[in-house]
Amino acid sequence: xxxxxxxxxxxxxxxxxxxxxxxxxxxxxxxxxxxxxxxxxxxxxxxxxxxxxxxxxxxxxxxxxxxxxxxxxxxxxxxxxxxxxxxxxxxxxxxxxxxxxxxxxxxxxxxxxxxx
Amino acid sequence: xxxxxxxxxxxxxxxxxxxxxxxxxxxxxxxxxxxxxxxxxxxxxxxxxxxxxxxxxxxxxxxxxxxxxxxxxxxxxxxxxxxxxxxxxxxxxxxxxxxxxxxxxxxxxxxxxxx
Numbered sequence: 001x002x003x004x005x006x007x008x009x010x011x012x013x014x015x016x017x018x019x020x021x022x023x024x025x026x027x028x029x030x031x032x033x034x035x036x037x038x039x040x041x042x043x044x045x046x047x048x049x050x051x052x053x054x055x056x057x058x059x060x061x062x063x064x065x066x067x068x069x070x071x072x073x074x075x076x077x078x079x080x081x082x083x084x085x086x087x088x089x090x091x092x093x094x095x096x097x098x099x100x101x102x103x104x105x106x107x108x109x110x111x112x113x114x115x116x
Numbered sequence: 117x118x119x120x121x122x123x124x125x126x127x128x129x130x131x132x133x134x135x136x137x138x139x140x141x142x143x144x145x146x147x148x149x150x151x152x153x154x155x156x157x158x159x160x161x162x163x164x165x166x167x168x169x170x171x172x173x174x175x176x177x178x179x180x181x182x183x184x185x186x187x188x189x190x191x192x193x194x195x196x197x198x199x200x201x202x203x204x205x206x207x208x209x210x211x212x213x214x215x216x217x218x219x220x221x222x223x224x225x226x227x228x229x230x231x
Contacts, residue, residue, distance in 0.1 A: 033217075042120075042207050042221030043161070056217045089159060104151065105219065107161035 002026075004108035006092050012114045013082050021077045021111045023092030032075050033105060034067055035091040043091050049075060079113075087115045118143045118210050122222035129198045130230050136183075137193045137225045139208030147213035150184070150191045155205040155224070164206070167191065169213075195227075203229040 005024040013019050025032050030051055035043035036059075045059040051072040060067070064082075069075040079086055089112050093105035119142045129135035141150070152164040167175045167184050174182050179199075183192045195202055208222040 033219075035219075040223070042209075042223050043219070044221070045218040048217040059218070091159075091161065093161070104163045104166060105161075107153075110159040112159075 004092055004094055004106050006090075006108035006111050008111060009109065010112050010114075012116065014116050015082060015084060017082055018078065018080045019082055019113065021079075021090050021113070023075045023077070023094075023108060025073065025075070025092070025094030026096075026106055027073075029094035029096050029106070030072075031095045031105075032069060033093040033095075034075070034077050035093065036061075037089040037091055037110070039088070046077070046090075082113075082115045084115045087113055089113070118145075118148075118212065118220045120208050120210050120220050120222040122206075122208055122225050124225045125223070126226040126228070128228040128230060129195070131200060132197055134194060134196045135198055135227065137195075137206050137208075137227065139191045139193070139222055141189050141191065141208070141210050141220075143189070143210065143212075145212055145214060149211045149213065149216075150182075151209040151211065151219070152180070152182070152191075152193045153207045153209060153221075154202075155207060157204075161207070165193065198229050200229050200231060203227055 007022045032049040034046040037043040047067045048056040049069045064080045066078045089110040091110045093107045095103045148169045150167045153161045165177045179196045181194045205224045210220045
C-alpha cells in the first residue's frame with residue numbers, strides 16, 4: 001500500500017476486555033515498530049519486529065501486552081484484560097531496511113484506544 | 117536510556133514569520149541521529165527533517181532548518197515563513213546509531229499559527 005494502515009481508528013472497550021489492534025505496513029518494509037502515545041505526550045517504544053522475528057519487546061508495559069507478525073507483514077498488538085491506564089493512541093511504524101539508523105520511520109494514523 | 121526534552125509545551129507564531137522550537141537531549145553516545153516529526157490532528161507522524169550527528173553542517177529542508185549544537189546537545193528547529201498548515205504538534209526524536217530499534221521522543225511542542 002501507499003502508507004502504513006492501522007485499524008480500527010478508534011476502539012472503545014470495557015475494562016477487562018481483550019482488544020486487538022492491526023497494523024499493515026508499507027509493502028516490502030522489513031522493520032515494524034509499535035508505540036504507545038499517552039495524551040499530551042510523545043510516543044513511547046513498545047516493540048520491534050524484523051520480518052517475523054520480534055527482536056525487541058522491552059517496551060511492553062506488562063505481560064498483558066502481546067504482539068505478533070507471523071508472516072512478516074501485517075502485525076497485531078493484543079492487549080488482554082485491559083485496564084484504564086491502557087487508554088492511549090497506539091502508533092505503528094515501518095521502515096525499509098534493518099540497517100541504517102538514518103532511515104526514517106513511516107507512521108500510520110494510529111488507533112485511539114479508550115478503556116471505560 | 118537517552119532522554120529528549122522539549123521545554124516549550126506550546127508556541128505561537130504569526131503567519132509568514134519565523135519561529136524556533138527547542139530540543140535538548142542527553143546521551144553518552146558519539147554517533148546518533150536526530151529527527152523532527154510533525155503530528156497534525158490526524159495523528160500521523162510526518163518526518164520534517166533529520167540530522168546525522170557526525171555531520172557538522174546543519175540540515176535544511178525548504179522552510180525548515182535545524183541548529184545542531186553537538187557539544188551542547190541541542191537540536192532546535194527553525195520554521196521560516198510560517199504557514200497555517202504548519203500548525204501541529206512537533207516532536208524531537210533521538211535514534212542511536214548502535215541500537216536503532218528505538219526512537220526516543222520528546223513530549224512535544226504545540227505550534228499555533230495565527231493568520
